[in-house]
Amino acid sequence: GAVVSQHPSWVICKSGTSVKIECRSLDFQATTMFWYRQFPKQSLMLMATSNEGSKATYEQGVEKDKFLINHASLTLSTLTVTSAHPEDSSFYICSGSPGTSGYEQYFGPGTRLTVT
Amino acid sequence: KQEVTQIPAALSVPEGENLVLNCSFTDSAIYNLQWFRQDPGKGLTSLLLIQSSQREQTSGRLNASLDKSSGRSTLYIAASQPGDSATYLCAVFMFSGGYNKLIFGAGTRLAVHP
Numbered sequence: 001g002a003v004v005s006q007h008p009s010w011v012i013c014k015s016g017t018s019v020k021i022e023c024r025s026l027d028f029q030a031t032t033m034f035w036y037r038q039f040p041k042q043s044l045m046l047m048a049t050s051n052e053g054s055k056a057t058y059e060q061g062v063e064k065d066k067f068l069i070n071h072a073s074l075t076l077s078t079l080t081v082t083s084a085h086p087e088d089s090s091f092y093i094c095s096g097s098p099g100t101s102g103y104e105q106y107f108g109p110g111t112r113l114t115v116t
Numbered sequence: 117k118q119e120v121t122q123i124p125a126a127l128s129v130p131e132g133e134n135l136v137l138n139c140s141f142t143d144s145a146i147y148n149l150q151w152f153r154q155d156p157g158k159g160l161t162s163l164l165l166i167q168s169s170q171r172e173q174t175s176g177r178l179n180a181s182l183d184k185s186s187g188r189s190t191l192y193i194a195a196s197q198p199g200d201s202a203t204y205l206c207a208v209f210m211f212s213g214g215y216n217k218l219i220f221g222a223g224t225r226l227a228v229h230p
Contacts, residue, residue, distance in 0.1 A: 004159075034218075043120070043205070043220040044160075057215065093159055102216040103147070103209065109159040 003027055004096050006108035013084055013115055020080045021111045023094030029074035030096030034105060035067075038091040050077055051100060084115045118143040122206055122221035129196055129228055137191040137224045139206030144184050147216070151180050151191050152205040154223070160205065164191070196228045 003026040013019045023033060032051050036044040048064075050056035050071035058064045066088075068080040077096075081088055091112050095105040123138045139149070148167045152160040164173045164180040166189070172181040179192040193200060203223040209216065 006159075041125075041222070041225075043222040044207075044218075046217055046219075049215060049217070059213075091157075102218070105218060107152075107160040110157070112157065 002104075002106040004030075004094065004106050004108040006092075006094060006111050008111060009109065010112040011114070013113070015085055015115055016083055018080055018082045019084055019113060020078055021092055021094075021113070023077045023079070023096070023108055025075045025096040025106070028096070028098050028106070030077070030098065031074065032097040032100055032102055033071055033077040034095045034097070034102065035069060035077075035079050036093045036095070038093060038110075044093060047079075049102070081113065084113070086115045089113055089115045118146075118208065118210060118212060118219045120206060120208055120219055120221035122204075122224050124224060125222065126225040127227070129226075131196060131198060131228055131230050133196050133228075134192070134194050135196055135226075137193070137204050137206075137226070139189040139191070139221055141187045141189075141208050141219075143210065144187050146184065146208040146210045148209045149180075149182055149189050150207050150209065150218070151178075151189075152207065154203045154205055156203075163204075193226075196226075198228050198230055201226055201228050 007022045035047045048056040048058045056069040071077040093110040095107045119142045150165045151163045166182040177194040205223045207218045207220045
């Protein structure tokens with residue numbers, strides 16, 4: 001149980017275009033979803049936290065107009081990277097939590113984004 | 117600001133060795149500490165979770181300890197196997213910036229060779 005999927009698993013896009021990443025909780029309702037970014041050989045950095053039906057809360061230094069997060073249902077959250085640039089190339093991982101505390105987090109397999 | 121540090125950054129050992137991975141954190145006001153495994157290009161697998169009131173947790177060949185007051189945790193892996201090769205991440209769960217969050221270390225990349 002507690003499976004989270006992400007789609008796509010990897011994507012290549014051209015600089016200036018936008019790309020959407022989906023995160024789905026397959027067998028539980030994710031009241032809260034988290035989006036992380038991981039650069040090579042670095043730790044996961046929390047980008048934003050979203051509760052279903054509410055606006056996402058972004059971490060300091062993360063541009064909310066560049067990284068659009070939508071959590072429209074209890075099983076789906078999307079991250080859209082707008083006007084992507086090569087420095088946005090990274091590994092993006094989402095997690096879902098059944099509650100609002102974030103105590104239990106189930107992680108997706110990640111999405112590798114390469115911007116050329 | 118909470119900072120989580122993992123030492124060593126990388127480790128290469130022959131099969132069968134017992135090994136210790138270290139994690140330290142600067143703010144002891146944590147709810148719990150978790151150890152995760154991450155295979156290359158993959159997501160995270162939770163290995164062990166230690167509540168702030170606990171001293172250790174064990175699962176199979178893995179044993180994790182927590183010394184909250186000194187801000188340290190260790191992950192002990194007994195009789196290492198090539199299949200243990202992965203990156204091991206330590207993360208603390210705490211209230212920060214108005215809500216709860218997981219704060220990760222940069223990981224220890226482990227290679228176990230036959």
